[in-house]
Amino acid sequence: MRVLSRLGRLPLYWQVCLINGAVFVAGTLALVLSPASVSEQVVLSEALVLVVGLGVMLLTNALLLRRSLGPVDRVVREMGTVELTQPGGRLTEHGDGPGGRLVHSYNAMLDRLESERSTSNARALAAQEAERHRIAQELHDQVGQGLTVVLLGLKQVHARAPAELDAELRLVRDSTRAALDDVRRVARELRPGVLEDLGLASALAALCSEFAVHGGARVRRTIAPGLPPLGADRELVVYRVAQEALTNAARHAQATEVEVSLSRLGPEVVLEVRDDGRSTAAIVPGSGVLGMRERALLVGGRLGVEGGAGHGTTVRLALPLEETPQQSPQQIPEQTR
Incomplete structure (x- = not known):
């Protein structure tokens, strides 16, 4: 266990090299020390021994590498599907080897990205609401009051205008009143005072x-x-x-x-x-x-x-x-x- 713990602290490259080297050395020693031999014309029993030995080596290599490289594949799969707009998904951390440290770093990165995204979005939305408030205030105080003055002026002009201009002045007054209503409606949508x-x-x-x-x-x-x-x-x-x-x-x-x-x-x-x-x-x-x-x-x-x-x-x-x-x-x- 102490050897595996020390192995887990090595870089991933050296772990792969040492694991593959250990498997190949074990296979070589098994061929040298065992009574098995291969003749010039390989018979069925010898071929069977070679196939079994190769299978054992491949299986041992796969089991040893799975602990180190498995988390890498999990991180790669998760990175292809992660959505920052749907937070909460995290990978389960196992061990303290390179794979475990990679998963831990990935989860920490997601925490940091979500926190920064939330902060920046909060600032953006606060600025948006402030801008809405400012525009609504400008519409109400400047444009709305200006249109109100225009309506009052048209009312006075209409009272002194000749009869032949009555229809045109009414049309202008109605258009101005409709524009004033639109300005007030947009201002209410921008800043819901109610x-x-x-x-x-x-x-x-x-x-x-x-x-x-x-x-x-x-x-x-x-x-x-x-x-x-x-x-x-x-x-x-x-x-x-x-x-x-x-x-x-x-x-x-x-x-x-x-x-x-x-x-x-x-x-x-x-x-x-x-x-x-x-x-x-x-x-x-x-x-x-x-x-x-x-x-x-x-x-x-x-x-x-x-x-x-x-x-x-x-x-x-x-x-x-x-x-x-x-x-x-x-x-x-x-x-x-």
């Missing part, structure tokens, strides 16, 4: 209502009663995932009916957005799906997207609860549109 002021249930209700008006699809929403508070970060993730799923349903799936549900299943709060739009047999993740998945990972959640030809698409976000005795569940009545 989420901060009234909570997740009201924000989802407003989001579904606005989607039903502008997205052209019928929306049913169901929010289960007794959901515990999720915290500002998790509520924002739920809202953004629902927003992106609804946008995809209108923009890509061309859905006519969408169902949004938020419920508690065991130790998790689950958001599901189902649509009856067109879908392919395999869902190919785009930037929208990857963005939703990154948001879910930042708060310890899981995001799945399922779909099939003729069956629509289902986006499912599961967030584990971290309940404490201080938490008091809020009563949210079921709503259906």
Whole structure:
């Protein structure tokens, strides 16, 4: 055992050389010291001895090399299938030889990559939210107020304008009012103030209502009663995932009916957005799906997207609860549109 332990500390190259050398030396000694011999015309019994000896050498060599090279193959296979967007998969570590050290280093590398990826994604998403907030503020304070001044000016002009300009001024006023409504709607989408002021249930209700008006699809929403508070970060993730799923349903799936549900299943709060739009047999993740998945990972959640030809698409976000005795569940009545 002490010899094997020392052998395990050697580089992999020298381990292979020593193992193969030991096997060949043992085979040579067996031929020299045993009564077996080979004549000029090899008979069946001699050929049988040679074949058996060769088989024993190959089997011994394979068993000795398996301990050193087996982990290398496991790491190679895992590297071909690893997904950083689906963390958690690690190889089992065995021994302290080169193979064991390789597996340990590989697992440590995955831990480091996932940590760095999570940190960079958190910074990117925080910067994205800050930029959304800034743009929404600019739209509200600059563009929105400017359009409001234009509307007031058109109203005064319309009061003093001759009758023959009435129709044209009304058209301009209606266009300006529609542009102002669009600016306010975009500002609300960029910065969901209702989420901060009234909570997740009201924000989802407003989001579904606005989607039903502008997205052209019928929306049913169901929010289960007794959901515990999720915290500002998790509520924002739920809202953004629902927003992106609804946008995809209108923009890509061309859905006519969408169902949004938020419920508690065991130790998790689950958001599901189902649509009856067109879908392919395999869902190919785009930037929208990857963005939703990154948001879910930042708060310890899981995001799945399922779909099939003729069956629509289902986006499912599961967030584990971290309940404490201080938490008091809020009563949210079921709503259906």
